Amino acid sequence: MTPLAATLVRQIRATGPINVAEYMTACLLHPRHGYYTTRQPLGGAGDFVTAPEISQMFGELVGLALAQAWLDRGRPDPVALVEFGPGRGTLMADALRATRAVPGFHAALRLHLVEVPGPLRRVQAEALRAHDPVWLAGVTDLPPLPTLAIANEFLDALPIRQFLRDGAGWRERLVAVRDDALTFALSDRAPLGSLPARFAETRDGDLVEIGAPATAFAEELGAHLTRQGGAALLIDYGGDGPGDTLQAVRGHRKESPLDRPGAADLTAHVDFRAIADAAPCTVAGPVPQGVWLERLGIAARARALARGLSGAALETHVAAHRRLTHPCEMGDLFRVLALHDGAGPPPGLA
Numbered sequence: 590m591t592p593l594a595a596t597l598v599r600q601i602r603a604t605g606p607i608n609v610a611e612y613m614t615a616c617l618l619h620p621r622h623g624y625y626t627t628r629q630p631l632g633g634a635g636d637f638v639t640a641p642e643i644s645q646m647f648g649e650l651v652g653l654a655l656a657q658a659w660l661d662r663g664r665p666d667p668v669a670l671v672e673f674g675p676g677r678g679t680l681m682a683d684a685l686r687a688t689r690a691v692p693g694f695h696a697a698l699r700l701h702l703v704e705v706p707g708p709l710r711r712v713q714a715e716a717l718r719a720h721d722p723v724w725l726a727g728v729t730d731l732p733p734l735p736t737l738a739i740a741n742e743f744l745d746a747l748p749i750r751q752f753l754r755d756g757a758g759w760r761e762r763l764v765a766v767r768d769d770a771l772t773f774a775l776s777d778r779a780p781l782g783s784l785p786a787r788f789a790e791t792r793d794g795d796l797v798e799i800g801a802p803a804t805a806f807a808e809e810l811g812a813h814l815t816r817q818g819g820a821a822l823l824i825d826y827g828g829d830g831p832g833d834t835l836q837a838v839r840g841h842r843k844e845s846p847l848d849r850p851g852a853a854d855l856t857a858h859v860d861f862r863a864i865a866d867a868a869p870c871t872v873a874g875p876v877p878q879g880v881w882l883e884r885l886g887i888a889a890r891a892r893a894l895a896r897g898l899s900g901a902a903l904e905t906h907v908a909a910h911r912r913l914t915h916p917c918e919m920g921d922l923f924r925v926l927a928l929h930d931g932a933g934p935p936p937g938l939a
Contacts, residue, residue, distance in 0.1 A: 590770075593622035593851030598766050606763035606774055609835065610748035610801075612846075613855050617746060618705060622851040625746075626707040639742050640824075640878075640919065641680035644909035646894070650885040651822065652684025654936035655737040656691045658820040661933030665735040665818065666697035673703040673728070674743035678716030684739075685720060699734065701725050728809045736814060738821035744864070745825050745856040747802040751833065754787075754795045762796070764847070771847045787831075795831040800860055804867035811868035811928050820929035820936055824878060826922050827859030834858035861926055873927040873935035879920025882913060885937045 590598075597615060601607060607615075617624045640647040659668060672681050681700070688694050700722045704710050710724060725731065751762035758778040765774035787797050810821055827834070837846040839853035846855055861875045874881075891910045898906055914920045927935035 591622070591849050591851050593619055594771060594849070596622065597764070597771060597850060598769065601764070601766045601771075606765040606776075608750050609762055609764065610750045612764045612850070613746075613748040613835075613857075616850045616853075616855050619851060624851055624854055625705050625709065627851070639676060639680075640913055640923070641676070641683060641741065643912055644906070645683045646887055646890050646910070647882070647913060648680040648683025649687035649890065650882060650887060650937075651680060651739055651741070652687045654822065654885055655684065655739065655820070656688045656694050658737055658929070658933060658936045659694060659697070660691070662735065662818060662820075662930075664693055664697065666693065667699050667734055668697050668819070669701055669732050669734040669736045669738075670698040671701045671703065671725075671731065671736055671738040671821075673738065673740035674746070675702045675704060675713055676709065678702075678713040680739065680741060681713075682716050685717075695720075698737075699723070699732070701732065703727060703730075728806055728813070731810075731813050731817075733817060735817050736819035736821070738810070738819070739824070740821065741824045742856075743825070744800075744803050744806070744823060744859045745827065746854070747800055747806065749798045749800045749803075749835070749857045751796055751798050751835065752787075754791045754793055754797070754831075756793060771850070773847070791831050796833050797831045798834060798857055798860070800857070800863065803859065804863050807864045807867040807928070808869060811870035811872075814928055814930050815870045818930045818932060820927060820933070822936055823859075823864065823926045823928065824923060825859040826919075827857075827861060827924065859924075861924055864926060868928050871929050871931040871935075873929070873938040875924035875926040876938060877916070877921045878923035878925055879914035879916060881925040881937050882920075887914060 618626060620626060675681055700720045702713055702722050703725045752759040753762060753775060755778045758780045760778050761776040763774045763776055765772055791797060834857045835846050837844050837853040837855050839849060844853060865872045895903060895906055912918045927938045929935050
């Protein structure tokens with residue numbers, strides 16, 4: 590039993606079962622035992638690998654797409670360049686390297702990173718120290734500037750609640766305790782008023798997930814872009830249908846979400862329809878990640894990088910290109926949604 594599991598068992602015994610959102614929040618952000626507050630999860634030695642860690646091409650194309658959005662909007666100076674959940678800073682470092690030749694862009698940008706306090710902030714500081722990053726706690730702390738933002742595999746870690754369709758009502762999925770261990774349970778049936786729209790698309794026994802923090806994020810970011818101008822790219826995996834998508838990953842392997850709270854990453858699919866509906870700004874997409882990267886020119890960039898490679902290095906490069914773009918890998922699983930002010934085309938989606 591992990592230290593967080595023991596803490597949660599004591600809490601649940603004292604005050605009763607908690608919902609899935611409360612469980613996810615504790616697992617990821619507990620100040621002493623939370624996953625993101627105590628470890629560096631990314632890379633081969635971590636628990637999972639994201640697109641920027643697979644190939645430099647991903648961050649380079651993100652950076653060029655945002656720089657083009659800056660040009661399309663009249664080169665505002667200053668402009669906030671923001672990354673939500675920047676991991677080890679790899680994506681942003683690649684984006685900044687790729688945009689060095691864009692006249693005036695680096696002089697205008699003010700770099701902001703949204704990350705919880707913990708080990709990752711120290712890694713980001715080292716990777717991006719030449720650009721004087723400023724750390725923020727959340728979207729509501731964004732400066733009053735035109736904004737160019739990227740959120741890659743950020744929304745999938747925001748907490749969700751889960752509800753099981755039961756006749757004319759819903760039963761919420763909870764985390765309870767049985768025989769000294771954490772287990773899933775269900776609340777009593779109730780006609781929960783927050784879910785009437787889901788009746789038309791569900792059948793008895795279907796499970797739906799509601800991501801209130803993700804839709805709140807879209808509302809706040811969309812309002813900011815409407816006020817200040819700019820564009821944001823939201824890149825993640827997910828869809829919009831019913832089903833249980835809560836998963837835990839540790840050591841690059843999936844395991845039960847209740848097995849090792851605080852020691853495994855917890856995520857759930859992003860409901861892009863709900864995100865798009867919640868954003869009070871212009872929305873484009875979502876489109877598959879592979880399609881988006883091809884529009885931005887990843888094939889040409891891959892060929893250029895391949896010219897100087899051979900043997901195992903070339904094989905790794907080709908595999909990385911395939912992993913990012915092929916429909917059977919990340920190409921269709923991940924989607925790209927743009928939120929923007931309508932003053933120019935959406936980055937890479939026009």
